[in-house]
Amino acid sequence: MAVPRHKHTRSSVGQRRMHIFINPVALATCKKCGRAVKPHTICSNCGYYKGKEMINVMAKLTKKEKKVREKEIKEAEKNN
Numbered sequence: 001m002a003v004p005r006h007k008h009t010r011s012s013v014g015q016r017r018m019h020i021f022i023n024p025v026a027l028a029t030c031k032k033c034g035r036a037v038k039p040h041t042i043c044s045n046c047g048y049y050k051g052k053e054m055i056n057v058m059a060k061l062t063k064k065e066k067k068v069r070e071k072e073i074k075e076a077e078k079n080n
């Protein structure tokens, strides 16, 4: 079995690992509803991309969920 030749100090270990980290995800805001979305993707909240409706988000929701979602979108449009 391989045995390490020298002790790795905390400093040298830290210096090696200083480049090992996770970059924060860059997010854009949806122009319709104002939610944080990944750039170049359809908004999962309202289904819009580049000002056009790409997915009908309301189709799969129940009546109660539809009401809540419509209210959220209306409020977001008012703020914009």
Ligand SMILES: [Zn+2]
Pocket: 030, 031, 032, 033, 034, 035, 043, 044, 045, 046, 047, 048
């Ligand atoms: Zn949206």
